[in-house]
Every structure is written in C-alpha cells, then in structure tokens.
Amino acid sequence: MLLKKETYSSQVAQIIRQMIRDGQLRQGDPVKEPQLAARLSISRAPIREALQELTYEGLVTSEPQKGKRVRLLTDKDILDSYDVGAILEAAGVADSLGDWSEDDMQRLRAVVDDMRDAGRTATDLSAMMQLDDRFHATLLQRCENVRLTEMARLSCVTISKVLCYKKWLTLFSPPGFAERHAAIAEAVYARDAAKVEAMLRHHYREIGERIASR
Amino acid sequence: MLLKKETYSSQVAQIIRQMIRDGQLRQGDPVKEPQLAARLSISRAPIREALQELTYEGLVTSEPQKGKRVRLLTDKDILDSYDVGAILEAAGVADSLGDWSEDDMQRLRAVVDDMRDAGRTATDLSAMMQLDDRFHATLLQRCENVRLTEMARLSCVTISKVLCYKKWLTLFSPPGFAERHAAIAEAVYARDAAKVEAMLRHHYREIGERIASR
DNA sequence: TAAATGTCTTATGTCGACATTATAGCATGA
DNA sequence: TCATGCTATAATGTCGACATAAGACATTTA
Numbered sequence: 001m002l003l004k005k006e007t008y009s010s011q012v013a014q015i016i017r018q019m020i021r022d023g024q025l026r027q028g029d030p031v032k033e034p035q036l037a038a039r040l041s042i043s044r045a046p047i048r049e050a051l052q053e054l055t056y057e058g059l060v061t062s063e064p065q066k067g068k069r070v071r072l073l074t075d076k077d078i079l080d081s082y083d084v085g086a087i088l089e090a091a092g093v094a095d096s097l098g099d100w101s102e103d104d105m106q107r108l109r110a111v112v113d114d115m116r117d118a119g120r121t122a123t124d125l126s127a128m129m130q131l132d133d134r135f136h137a138t139l140l141q142r143c144e145n146v147r148l149t150e151m152a153r154l155s156c157v158t159i160s161k162v163l164c165y166k167k168w169l170t171l172f173s174p175p176g177f178a179e180r181h182a183a184i185a186e187a188v189y190a191r192d193a194a195k196v197e198a199m200l201r202h203h204y205r206e207i208g209e210r211i212a213s214r
Numbered sequence: 215m216l217l218k219k220e221t222y223s224s225q226v227a228q229i230i231r232q233m234i235r236d237g238q239l240r241q242g243d244p245v246k247e248p249q250l251a252a253r254l255s256i257s258r259a260p261i262r263e264a265l266q267e268l269t270y271e272g273l274v275t276s277e278p279q280k281g282k283r284v285r286l287l288t289d290k291d292i293l294d295s296y297d298v299g300a301i302l303e304a305a306g307v308a309d310s311l312g313d314w315s316e317d318d319m320q321r322l323r324a325v326v327d328d329m330r331d332a333g334r335t336a337t338d339l340s341a342m343m344q345l346d347d348r349f350h351a352t353l354l355q356r357c358e359n360v361r362l363t364e365m366a367r368l369s370c371v372t373i374s375k376v377l378c379y380k381k382w383l384t385l386f387s388p389p390g391f392a393e394r395h396a397a398i399a400e401a402v403y404a405r406d407a408a409k410v411e412a413m414l415r416h417h418y419r420e421i422g423e424r425i426a427s428r
Numbered sequence: 429t430a431a432a433t434g435t436c437t438t439a440t441g442t443c444g445a446c447a448t449t450a451t452a453g454c455a456t457g458a
Numbered sequence: 459t460c461a462t463g464c465t466a467t468a469a470t471g472t473c474g475a476c477a478t479a480a481g482a483c484a485t486t487t488a
Contacts, residue, residue, distance in 0.1 A: 005278055005279060005479090006278075007278050007279075007440095007441070007442095008441075008442075009441085010278075030469095032468090032469065032470095033469075033470075034468080034469065034470095042442080042443085043442060043443045043444070044442095044443090044444090044470095045259075045441075045442055045443070046441080046442070048263075048470095048471095049262075049266060049441095052263060052266050052267070053266070053270075056267075056270035064220075064221050064224075064470090064471090065221075065448090065449055065450065065469090065470060065471075066449090066450065066451095066469090066470085067450090067469065067470070077361070080359045080360060080361040080362065081361055083359055083361075083362065084302065084359065084361050084362050084365055087301060087302060087305045087362070088298065088301060088302070091301045091305075145294045145297055145298065146294065147291070147294040147295055147297075147298050147369065148294065148297065148298050148301070151298055151365060151369065155361065155365065221470095221471065221472095222471075222472075223471085244439095246438090246439065246440095247439070247440075248438080248439065248440095256472080256473085257472060257473045257474070258440090258472095258473090258474090259471075259472055259473070260471080260472070262440095262441095263471095278440090278441090279439090279440065279441080279478090279479060279480070280439095280440085280479090280480070280481095281439065281440070281480090
C-alpha cells in the first residue's frame, strides 16, 4: 500500500473547498490569510499556497496587494466554462466511441441503472453528484487523452460543483436528471458519434443556462 | 494608463520560463529553491510561489517533499496537449466564423502577408513565433468565449513554445510555415467551418508529431 | 561482494516577524 | 455638503530561521 504524505497546503485547499461548498464562504467574499491561519492554528505559509492552488483552479480570484476573494461567477463565466467542458468531453467521446467494447457499454448501462434507482428515492440531487461524475468518467473511459479528461473536469465540474453547489442540487428533479443521462446513453449504445456530440453539447448548455439563470 | 504592480513572484516566473526556453534549465532538471534564491538575491518565498505558478502551467512537476523538476514531456504528453489545443481552437473558430466581417477577413490576410514576407527572409522560425501567435489569436478574434481561448493557449502554446522552443524553431522551413497557415486562411475566407476545423486539427497534429519525434 | 545500517548534507515545508500597501474613518477646508 | 487629505488599522508580500525528510556516502555485517 502506497501511503500518501499530505502536506498542510493540500489539506487546507480541501478545507476551503468545503467551506465554499457549504456556504461558509460565499461568492465575492474576501478570503483573509490571518483569519484562516488563526482558525486552523497554523502559519500563513500553507494557507497562501492553498489559496494559490485554488486560484489556478478558478475558485478564487487574486489581485496583487489587494487580496483574494471567492470567485464571483458571471453568467457568462458559467456558460463559457460549460461550453468548454462540453466541447472537450464531446470530442473525447466521439473520437473514442469506436473503441468501445460490449463490456464498456455494460458499464455505462450500470451507471444509468443506478441513476434511475437513485432517481426514484432521492429528494434532491445530492445523491446524484457522484453518479454524475461516474457517468461522465465512464463516457471517457476509452479516451486515452488524459489531458483532455483533466481539462474537461477543470473547466466546469470543479467550478460549478463547488461554487454553485446549492444551485446544482436543484437543477432537475432526480428522475428528470436520470432520464437526461439515459437519453445520452442511448446515443452511445447506438454508437452514433455525431448524435452523442450534439446531445452532450446540448446537455451542458442546458445545465449552464439553468445555473446561470438563478 | 493602468500601471501594473508586479510582484516578485510573477517576475521570477517569467525569468524561469526564459531559463527553460534558452536551455539553462532542461527537461527533467531539478529546480532548487535555494539556488535560485541566491542567484536572484531574494528569499525563497517568491521563488516558491513562482514555481507553483509554473507547476499549474504545466512547465514544472512537483512531488511533495522531493522537490520540483522541469517537466519531462513524453511524446504522448505532446500529442495529447496539441490535440486538446486543436479541439478547442477548431471549435472556437467554427462556432464564430459566421460572425466574421470583411474587416476581420482583412486582418487575417494581413497576418498571412506578414508571414509570407517573413518566410522569404528568415533563416529559422524565431521571427515566426509572434506571427504564429497573431495568426491563431486572429482566428479566434470573433470567439467570445474567453475561457476557451485561454485554455487553448494553456494547453499547447505555453508548453511547447517554452519547453520545446528549440525543436519548435526547426519544425518547418519558414516558407513552408507561411504556406501552411495561408492554406488554413483560405478555408476561412471561404467561410467553410468544417474545412477550417479539419485543417486545424490536421495542422496541430502535424506539429505535435514533428515535435514528439525529435 | 552485496546488502543493510548509520551518518552527513542538502532541500523542503513551515514558522514567526517585518516593511509596505490598501482601506476605512475622521478631520479639515472650501 | 462635498471634496480632500490625514491617521489608524489590518492584510499582503517578503524575509530569515528551524525542524524534518530525502538522498548521498561511508561503514558495518553477513
């Protein structure tokens, strides 16, 4: 077993992400190093590194000599980010769909089944979040371009599911969420690359617009 | 006039980029904070921040407790990065080509003309580098998705033109370089989005393969 | 001889402190 | 009343120092 040595910085970054997700830190709020340092009883150095990490992730904005704030997303930011995510994911799936085995298809079916199950019992989308991750990861299971996968995630998932966590939870009814993904899966089963691309682009656009408009 | 207050960190990042470009730091070389700090006569703090910035840019790799190294690109890294850049740029142009005015076309013609001029006199591609930037920026002049533009750059330009600077200079003969771009421009003048997309994908693929294979 | 152990050196991660810069509140003057 | 400038406060950017961990080398052991 490979045990990972976690540095303070990365732990702090995780803590701040959590604080943003559950609303302790809200969009536009200033993030002050001394405060966090006192709260966690550590020095400012690891805090600074964590904030820099979050800045490059797009969760935090930084202005030299003026400090850092939780990123304030404009509607355009949201739409643009989802468009980029959609472009990359759609291209990645379309390019690799030819390599899918029957097993690969089966894995996707399993995710969709789990989504439908969750759709029947859940009251909001919180249970759907990891299923959604699994769904999109499964779509890219045959995509060998790791960089594409990373950048697709970075572009929209990271931002939206942290900064807009609460909005995200109310995007769709749970059954509606499951059905939207099932529809995309159908196009995959049919190995219709063009249709998958179009549906993914539409899917992300719909989510982007719904998140932007609240 | 808006004067920028540059912090040490960003200046250091720029210096290190330069050191990588001109070969003072080579792929795989360890980058040691104390050395740089002594060389620049400053403390380690700004150096660390600069290295973190470069890490997120993809120029440097970091392993906790073991230090940082200039990123060692595999052939696959290069190909993948160029693919992502191509996907984004191609989509960005294709989506915005409908909005191009005659002025926009004229701007592209000007770049191509300058490239041809440079192609006649230059002995290597060093003079082409900024023309290349201008060309691709012009292709995206009507793309309103800023994030797409940023990520396209981040994905391949930053990496290849710093880490593989010297290889890049010998990719093509200067006239050949100009003509390749002129050919893409022709498809733009014709407003043939599909063809522009295909040509850009091919263009980036060709560059990726050439850089990877040396 | 090769493997294992111990020692020494260097670099990293973290700390506390300082100077500089931005911000808010108040005072001053038109 | 509003604009301007000053003051006080607090946060940032940078510094030098230290403990710990990694890597190199020498030493022991089998």
